[in-house]
Amino acid sequence: MADLGTYLRQKRETLRADDPRYSVRQVAARIGVQPSYLSKVERGHEAPPSEATLRRLAEDLDENVDMLLALGGKISSDLAQIIRQRPALFAELIRDLRDLPDHAVLRIVREVRDGNW
Amino acid sequence: MADLGTYLRQKRETLRADDPRYSVRQVAARIGVQPSYLSKVERGHEAPPSEATLRRLAEDLDENVDMLLALGGKISSDLAQIIRQRPALFAELIRDLRDLPDHAVLRIVREVRDGNW
DNA sequence: CCAAGTATGTAGTATGTACTAAACACTAAA
DNA sequence: TTTAGTGTTTAGTACATACTACATACTTGG
Numbered sequence: 001m002a003d004l005g006t007y008l009r010q011k012r013e014t015l016r017a018d019d020p021r022y023s024v025r026q027v028a029a030r031i032g033v034q035p036s037y038l039s040k041v042e043r044g045h046e047a048p049p050s051e052a053t054l055r056r057l058a059e060d061l062d063e064n065v066d067m068l069l070a071l072g073g074k075i076s077s078d079l080a081q082i083i084r085q086r087p088a089l090f091a092e093l094i095r096d097l098r099d100l101p102d103h104a105v106l107r108i109v110r111e112v113r114d115g116n117w
Numbered sequence: 118m119a120d121l122g123t124y125l126r127q128k129r130e131t132l133r134a135d136d137p138r139y140s141v142r143q144v145a146a147r148i149g150v151q152p153s154y155l156s157k158v159e160r161g162h163e164a165p166p167s168e169a170t171l172r173r174l175a176e177d178l179d180e181n182v183d184m185l186l187a188l189g190g191k192i193s194s195d196l197a198q199i200i201r202q203r204p205a206l207f208a209e210l211i212r213d214l215r216d217l218p219d220h221a222v223l224r225i226v227r228e229v230r231d232g233n234w
Numbered sequence: 235c236c237a238a239g240t241a242t243g244t245a246g247t248a249t250g251t252a253c254t255a256a257a258c259a260c261t262a263a264a
Numbered sequence: 265t266t267t268a269g270t271g272t273t274t275a276g277t278a279c280a281t282a283c284t285a286c287a288t289a290c291t292t293g294g
Contacts, residue, residue: 082215
């Protein structure tokens with residue numbers, strides 16, 4: 001997978017192709033950071049932004065928050081909290097799911113959602 | 118649930134009841150920190166230690182690592198990495214599991230382990 | 235009672251996180 | 265040709281994290 005900076009730049013440039021509102025400066029202004037900072041993040045000259053800033057970026061660029069956070073080396077604080085509430089249980093489950101293919105995990109998601117538990 | 122400091126002190130004092138090697142000084146020496154630091158952590162006068170230090174503590178006190186990390190507001194880095202590899206998928210699953218009772222989650226763990234997927 | 239071991243108080247530090255602020259250099263339109 | 269917008273460079277900052285080092289005070293077995 002691409003690193004955060006590369007991914008952000010690519011996405012922003014794509015949006016910018018049909019909308020000039022997606023310049024570094026204007027995106028930065030909308031999400032509340034300095035353009036110089038966003039520029040550095042996109043080029044990997046700066047560590048990934050905070051969770052709050054990544055959330056605003058995800059919204060502005062219409063991207064999946066959990067994905068952007070992951071690229072920034074972070075995990076959504078609401079997920080972290082859920083895990084911390086039952087650490088041993090979730091740790092066991094997640095480690096067991098590490099090698100399962102996507103479709104198998106998705107099947108579990110669906111079963112849980114259907115209430116078969 | 119108790120906070121990290123209280124929990125650590127309780128556990129250490131319990132061990133110390135039949136083994137003088139579990140004084141603040143001696144535990145601190147074994148896990149490689151200053152006794153003053155461990156003392157402050159146990160009394161909640163200091164922020165939780167790093168993941169590495171919590172791991173050494175867990176081993177010395179024979180405690181569950183994921184639990185101590187959770188009490189310290191952290192998530193094991195290996196779990197974080199597993200989640201970051203498939204962020205959207207795991208995010209969905211974990212949020213769906215939030216309200217499931219322990220026994221239901223355990224059933225999933227067992228099914229995954231039995232290879233019924 | 236005193237010496238050894240115990241816990242704790244106070245002060246300070248190195249590194250990382252998450253940015254800001256201002257200036258600079260380029261491009262294209264009016 | 266200047267001005268409005270673009271991205272970038274450089275320098276610096278406020279706060280958090282994760283401790284250390286040393287001094288002080290308590291406690292308990294011999």
